[in-house]
Amino acid sequence: MSAAPGEAAALPVAPTPVFMAVNLLVCSMLWSTSFLFIKLSGSINPFVLASIRGLIGASALLLWFAVQAKSLRPDNGQWHHWVVLGALNGWIPNVLVAHALTQIGTAPAAMIQASGPLIVAILSHLLYADERLTPRRFVGVVVGLAGMGILIGPAALPDSGISAWGALTMVATALSYATANLYVRSIKQADPARLALGQQICSAIPATALALVVAGPSAFEAVPNSAASLLALGIVSTALPILLFMRLIRRAGPTRASMVGYLQPVWTAVLAVLFLNETIGAREIIGGAVVLSGVALVSLSGRLRSAR
Numbered sequence: 001m002s003a004a005p006g007e008a009a010a011l012p013v014a015p016t017p018v019f020m021a022v023n024l025l026v027c028s029m030l031w032s033t034s035f036l037f038i039k040l041s042g043s044i045n046p047f048v049l050a051s052i053r054g055l056i057g058a059s060a061l062l063l064w065f066a067v068q069a070k071s072l073r074p075d076n077g078q079w080h081h082w083v084v085l086g087a088l089n090g091w092i093p094n095v096l097v098a099h100a101l102t103q104i105g106t107a108p109a110a111m112i113q114a115s116g117p118l119i120v121a122i123l124s125h126l127l128y129a130d131e132r133l134t135p136r137r138f139v140g141v142v143v144g145l146a147g148m149g150i151l152i153g154p155a156a157l158p159d160s161g162i163s164a165w166g167a168l169t170m171v172a173t174a175l176s177y178a179t180a181n182l183y184v185r186s187i188k189q190a191d192p193a194r195l196a197l198g199q200q201i202c203s204a205i206p207a208t209a210l211a212l213v214v215a216g217p218s219a220f221e222a223v224p225n226s227a228a229s230l231l232a233l234g235i236v237s238t239a240l241p242i243l244l245f246m247r248l249i250r251r252a253g254p255t256r257a258s259m260v261g262y263l264q265p266v267w268t269a270v271l272a273v274l275f276l277n278e279t280i281g282a283r284e285i286i287g288g289a290v291v292l293s294g295v296a297l298v299s300l301s302g303r304l305r306s307a308r
Contacts, residue, residue, distance in 0.1 A: 015251045023248045024295065027241050028263035034237035035106040036271045038098055041226040041233065045219045046098035047211035049230075050091050052223055054204030056234020057242070061197040064239075074198055081187055082198030089180035089242075090203025091210070096173040103166025107278060110268035112170035113261060114148050114291075117141070119178035120258035121298070127182065131253055137298050144262050144294025150287035174261070181254040184246065192246035199242065259295045266291065 015023075041049060065072055074082055100109050121141050124131035133141070184195065211219065223230065249257040266288040272278035 020252060020256065023244055023252075024260055024263060027244045027248060028260045029267045030236060030241035030244075031260065032110065032264045032267035032271060034097070034233060035101065035110055035268050036275055037229045037233035037237055038101050039106055039276060040229040042222065042229075043102075044098075044222050044226060044230075045211065045215040046095050046102070047207065047214050048219045048223065049098040049233075050094035051204065051207040051211040052230050053094055053234050053238055054091060054200055054207045056231060057238035058197070058200035058204045060235045060239035061193075061200055061243070064243075065193075065197060070193075072194075072197065074194060076189070078187070078190065079198075081183075081190065081195065082202045084183055085180055085195060085199040086202025086206065088176050088183060090199050091207035093173045093176045094203065094207065095210075096169050096176070100166045100169040100173065103163035103169070105278070106272050106276065107265065107269050109166070109170050110265040111148060112167055113174045113177070114265050115171065116174035116178045116181075116261040117258040117298075118145060119175060120181050120254050123178065123182055124185070124254050128185065128253075131185075140294045140297025142294075143297060144259075144291055147262075147287050147290030147292075147294055148265070150290055177261070178258065181249060181258050184249045185254045190250075192250050193243055196239075196242040196246045199246075200239065256298065259298055262291050262295045 038049065044052075062072070097109070097113075118141060121131075121133060121137070125133045187195070245257065245260065248260075269278075269288070
């Protein structure tokens, strides 16, 4: 995939550091709650969970569009963008995360998923002239990865007790999200909110069909018992952050927007301590600080100069 001619001109003006900081913090915090709500949902089949998550997320966005009396049609009839994003940024990673969390804990899962920004940064460097890794941004990526290494610590060892299958599933999740980020970067003149809506619609439909085929209608019987967690997952962890994230990618590009993945483990660790009775020590605190330093280097470099 390569950038289309004139694509750079279609992108909005470079965002300010304040815009970047606020959006990165809010998006990462909202998205990190998905791990918590999935765990609190109990032993619901991963396909069913992805189905309900997509249906609730789509319903919330449809309501938001209805209140604003906005058209539901895709920009320029670009239905294919909805389908691609519904898969790469919707039902595929939703199923993978739900399955992975049956194998490993929330913190390790979030830490592995945080490899996404590295994938995005490298691929963006190869694909887009305006996303080249400057020395400072390269250092930021390295620093961020070093912070992830500190956070993971003993969990990276073979005898850590963490499921290898669960870890590989989260790597696949990171790759899916990274590919979706790059795909959004290639779309010209699209309304971020409408992309978010289309993504959720085209995530909910395939996920529901797969759930009915793979798990069967009886698998949905467990849904009412976890209604509160699933509602929160669909609205707080899906509809709200995807609206913000689509706008962030369009304004800042995939490399800087993907830094959300670096921040998620920090929020996930905090939520795990507060609600899942997990513990956090000096290693997590130090690792989180290093990660934030890497995020600052990558997300803010080059923008100050362009704003002058």
